[in-house]
Amino acid sequence: MSDEQDRRGAHARAILGPEMYDRLSKTRVLLVGAGGIGCELLKNIVLTGFGDITLLDLDTIDLSNLNRQFLFRKKDVKHSKAMVAARTAASFNPNVHITPIHANIKEPQFDVAWFRGFNIVLNALDNLDARRHVNKMCMAANVPLVESGTAGYLGQVQPILKDRSECFDCVPKPTPKTFPVCTIRSTPSQPIHCIVWAKSYLLPQLIGEDEDAGDELDEAERQGENAQEIAALRKEALAFKIVRDAVHRPSKDEESSSAAKLVFQKVFHSDILNLLSMTDMWRSRAPPTPLDFDSIRDGSFVLQQKVPVENGTRRRQNGDAQNGNGSASTEKLLNGDSSSAASTSSAGLKDQRALSLQDNLELFISSTERLSARLQAEEETISFDKDDDDTLDFVTAASNLRSIAYGIPGKSRWEVKEMAGNIIPAIATTNAIIAGLIVLQALHLLRKAYNSLRNVHVQFKPSMPLSTINMCPPNPYCGVCRDTYTEVLCDPARATLGEVVEGILGIGEGVDGVAEKRDVSVFEDKRMLSDPDWEDNFERTLKSLNVTRGKFLSIVDDEGELATIQVAIDILPPDHPADGPALILPSPLPQPPKKAKPPPASSTPPRTALKRSAPDDDVVEVESPKRARMDRESTPKRPRTNGFVAVPFTPSKRRRLEEDGLIIMDSANEKLDDDEVEIL
Numbered sequence: 001m002s003d004e005q006d007r008r009g010a011h012a013r014a015i016l017g018p019e020m021y022d023r024l025s026k027t028r029v030l031l032v033g034a035g036g037i038g039c040e041l042l043k044n045i046v047l048t049g050f051g052d053i054t055l056l057d058l059d060t061i062d063l064s065n066l067n068r069q070f071l072f073r074k075k076d077v078k079h080s081k082a083m084v085a086a087r088t089a090a091s092f093n094p095n096v097h098i099t100p101i102h103a104n105i106k107e108p109q110f111d112v113a114w115f116r117g118f119n120i121v122l123n124a125l126d127n128l129d130a131r132r133h134v135n136k137m138c139m140a141a142n143v144p145l146v147e148s149g150t151a152g153y154l155g156q157v158q159p160i161l162k163d164r165s166e167c168f169d170c171v172p173k174p175t176p177k178t179f180p181v182c183t184i185r186s187t188p189s190q191p192i193h194c195i196v197w198a199k200s201y202l203l204p205q206l207i208g209e210d211e212d213a214g215d216e217l218d219e220a221e222r223q224g225e226n227a228q229e230i231a232a233l234r235k236e237a238l239a240f241k242i243v244r245d246a247v248h249r250p251s252k253d254e255e256s257s258s259a260a261k262l263v264f265q266k267v268f269h270s271d272i273l274n275l276l277s278m279t280d281m282w283r284s285r286a287p288p289t290p291l292d293f294d295s296i297r298d299g300s301f302v303l304q305q306k307v308p309v310e311n312g313t314r315r316r317q318n319g320d321a322q323n324g325n326g327s328a329s330t331e332k333l334l335n336g337d338s339s340s341a342a343s344t345s346s347a348g349l350k351d352q353r354a355l356s357l358q359d360n361l362e363l364f365i366s367s368t369e370r371l372s373a374r375l376q377a378e379e380e381t382i383s384f385d386k387d388d389d390d391t392l393d394f395v396t397a398a399s400n401l402r403s404i405a406y407g408i409p410g411k412s413r414w415e416v417k418e419m420a421g422n423i424i425p426a427i428a429t430t431n432a433i434i435a436g437l438i439v440l441q442a443l444h445l446l447r448k449a450y451n452s453l454r455n456v457h458v459q460f461k462p463s464m465p466l467s468t469i470n471m472c473p474p475n476p477y478c479g480v481c482r483d484t485y486t487e488v489l490c491d492p493a494r495a496t497l498g499e500v501v502e503g504i505l506g507i508g509e510g511v512d513g514v515a516e517k518r519d520v521s522v523f524e525d526k527r528m529l530s531d532p533d534w535e536d537n538f539e540r541t542l543k544s545l546n547v548t549r550g551k552f553l554s555i556v557d558d559e560g561e562l563a564t565i566q567v568a569i570d571i572l573p574p575d576h577p578a579d580g581p582a583l584i585l586p587s588p589l590p591q592p593p594k595k596a597k598p599p600p601a602s603s604t605p606p607r608t609a610l611k612r613s614a615p616d617d618d619v620v621e622v623e624s625p626k627r628a629r630m631d632r633e634s635t636p637k638r639p640r641t642n643g644f645v646a647v648p649f650t651p652s653k654r655r656r657l658e659e660d661g662l663i664i665m666d667s668a669n670e671k672l673d674d675d676e677v678e679i680l
């Protein structure tokens with residue numbers, strides 16, 4: 001060791017002890033995420049002396065990151081986070097080797113074998129999906145993981161070690177705020193309902209990936225779904241196609257606001273008139289008011305209903321603070337006096353300014369025109385991004401217009417950004433504290449000092465900012481870490497599903513001590529690929545079933561006696577002869593233990609556990625003809641809507657809305673599950 005190296009590491013060596021310090025220089029660590037926590041953590045592990053760091057992030061640097069992601073400078077904006085962070089941090093300690101990767105951790109090349117190449121994984125992510133994925137890969141590869149997260153002043157660090165501690169999925173995560181779709185679709189009563197509508201329903205349908213519903217409806221008709229419903233869906237799909245086409249290809253001759261006008265008249269006028277015709281719906285709630293494009297523009301529009309006044313911006317917006325005349329001024333302002341709104345709020349930032357009805361209409365027109373121009377230029381579809389001004393303006397304007405129609409207070413662009421983007425202001429200090437705690441837990445894991453491991457929480461309590469919880473053993477019903485993990489090396493273009501499944505179960509030719517055939521179902525994620533009475537896919541190659549490198553086949557015991565086997569699909573070694581076998585099975589074959597008996601009916605197992613392993617899980621995606629068969633046989637028919645929602649959703653729309661956290665209720669009387677929150 002050089003003299004400089006010696007001096008540089010003197011403190012870390014004294015604190016960690018020479019043995020641990022020397023080990024760290026050879027420790028291979030994967031750090032996933034180079035954002036708020038990731039930057040702090042990279043600095044920590046570089047200075048502590050972790051010698052071999054792989055840093056992975058999919059994103060590029062945004063201006064808004066610079067206030068806390070201190071490894072980045074203004075000149076780095078739009079460059080890869082992983083690359084820039086690695087370059088900056090490398091200069092802190094020349095003894096450390098950092099490999100930056102600009103990619104999504106879910107990509108297939110980051111398979112189980114790749115994960116196994118690390119001694120420890122540190123998560124510095126910001127979303128559930130990626131966290132779950134890394135957790136599962138670490139369970140499969142049996143690599144210790146430190147999971148972390150912050151939200152404003154709150155933070156959490158969770159060390160995870162297979163078979164010794166709870167994994168990330170042992171405890172079900174609370175579902176993010178959810179809203180019954182009928183509330184979003186027809187009966188909003190809060191600003192957030194209108195924001196969700198604009199962001200998750202209108203915007204995707206207008207400029208997003210909403211595919212042509214025609215084929216889906218044809219299929220639904222063939223499967224005998226209610227004809228009246230299908231007809232209503234077709235009519236609605238056609239009406240929307242006209243406005244969608246207008247935005248994608250506005251006609252050159254007409255005035256430039258014509259596409260925006262078409263959309264406006266459909267969603268804020270015709271659709272509202274339609275809803276009003278369902279008189280039952282408005283017996284116990286205030287009916288909405290249809291808006292009118294031309295009369296709002298020329299200032300002659302008169303809004304019949306009063307919009308309730310909310311504190312803060314709304315009060316200023318309505319001019320009440322100035323003239324103290326509540327409802328009269330509300331009406332005047334909503335009907336178009338935008339100049340007064342602008343002048344009364346001139347003290348605030350532009351984005352915090354309250355918007356009048358006319359302001360919102362103008363913003364709606366201009367943002368629709370901007371989005372339309374982008375669609376005609378090079379972008380095929382555009383999705384919501386809080387940092388994309390055009391989509392944010394559109395959602396701001398559309399949600400406010402809807403709010404006005406329903407007599408709900410409006411929101412400033414600033415507030416819409418916060419609500420639509422689910423933004424909790426990031427606090428640099430919380431990230432720094434959490435990053436320090438991650439290193440402490442990582443050191444316990446590397447030292448195998450398992451009794452010292454703790455879940456640590458940073459809390460908003462000045463008298464006790466940190467609290468710790470002793471490690472809990474895994475949840476015996478967890479559908480992730482209680483599974484048995486194994487791996488096959490194969491050429492997915494040649495290996496068949498049957499060869500893999502029967503090979504893993506020890507059935508068939510060439511296997512010593514032929515095993516008794518067990519009844520199993522096979523899944524890839526939530527797609528069912530076979531069950532004991534339906535093995536048609538056994539002849540098909542993995543590739544043809546889209547089961548490729550990085551994915552898992554789940555072999556589920558139909559009796560529910562044995563743990564599920566998760567088979568990771570990996571590629572053949574590079575020196576494998578081209579004419580060699582298409583499949584290398586693990587040796588010894590996995591021996592799944594007996595599954596823990598489910599708890600009594602009153603204490604239902606965690607939702608996530610059920611979601612992962614239950615063979616009768618809902619199958620939603622239809623990806624192959626085989627799957628269509630599966631869907632027909634096992635998915636109960638959707639009950640008829642009772643007229644509460646004017647037009648039901650096509651299956652793909654339902655799926656997307658559900659992914660956005662919306663619960664689709666087929667009837668107004670349907671009850672939400674315990675872990676779902678209805679925002680009233």
Ligand SMILES: Nc1ncnc2c1ncn2[C@@H]1O[C@H](COP(=O)(O)OP(=O)(O)OP(=O)(O)O)[C@@H](O)[C@H]1O
Binds near residue numbers: 064124
């Ligand atoms: N699947 C993934 N693969 C790789 N990196 C990911 C993945 N998902 C999220 N990340 C990265 O994790 C990091 C999380 O950091 P952070 O929470 O500070 O988010 P941010 O996007 O930098 O900031 P903000 O969301 O507050 O604007 C981000 O840099 C993000 O790109």
Ligand SMILES: [Zn+2]
Binds near residue numbers: 169475
């Ligand atoms: Zn678990």
